[in-house]
Amino acid sequence: MKIALVGYGKMGKIIGEIATKRGHEIVAQLNETPTLENLNNPDVAIEFSNPEVAFDNIKFCLENQIPVICGTTGWLDQKPEIEKMAVENNTAFLYGSNFSLGVNLFFALNEKLADLMKNFSEYQVQLEEIHHTQKKDAPSGTAITLAEGIINNDPRFDAWKQEETKDSELGIFSVREDEVPGTHSVFYKSEVDEIEIKHTAFNRNGFAVGAVIAAEWIQGKRGNFSMKDVLFDK
Ligand SMILES: NC(=O)C1=CN([C@@H]2O[C@H](COP(=O)(O)OP(=O)(O)OC[C@H]3O[C@@H](n4cnc5c(N)ncnc54)[C@H](OP(=O)(O)O)[C@@H]3O)[C@@H](O)[C@H]2O)C=CC1
């Protein structure tokens, strides 16, 4: 498979190494706006750039019928527009706030726990995410997915908010520390005890492997997808 890496920073470089080891050809390594010339006719584009440029990069690829795997976080208010473009252009789009297998299992666990806890109002729920100091967006995309998993399963909540919260809002606390690749926790705290579920990434390899597996999976597909489709819909 011919892969264009749109965004060749910390993630793009690791994805390139893993894709090459799995027998794929890297035809572009871009830290600039994609064009037909610099994309070099790929089968798929893997987009890990930054929140300011992701929308335009994805739009260009989809308009040229290049399927896109996107891991860039912090631009999601524009996702419905992108999903419409994927359908209109008869191509494929897959967004994952986190591509690691461990976090996708953690998402499923979080949803089941939220469903279990919904009738126990003595427990206050909070989320925390810890990332490296170079991260541009807060809260993390993964924390937003976790919050959505709770909101969809516990009728006490209708929105998430950073830090201070009102009753029906779920609080997300963001911490920035040195070189932390990504740590996410969900806390249920009562007067007498606390339940905590936590995922800790030791490095970025899990994210990168998941993105390459998603790129392999999306070949020949049309429409909009998520990692749930890749990992759990056999
Ligand atoms: N979904 C997931 O599993 C994961 C998602 N992420 C997300 O992926 C994104 C990238 O993370 P990371 O690799 O750590 O960030 P980096 O800052 O290391 O890399 C981003 C790269 O994008 C480049 N860039 C700048 N402008 C453009 C443009 N117009 N088109 C293409 N590339 C451009 C930057 O180049 P330059 O430095 O020259 O500006 C930089 O090399 C973030 O949003 C992060 O949150 C990260 C890890 C996992």
Ligand SMILES: O=C(O)C1=N[C@H](C(=O)O)C[C@H](O)C1
């Ligand atoms: O910026 C990062 O590094 C990461 N971003 C993603 C996010 O915002 O959730 C995924 C991972 O936690 C690393």
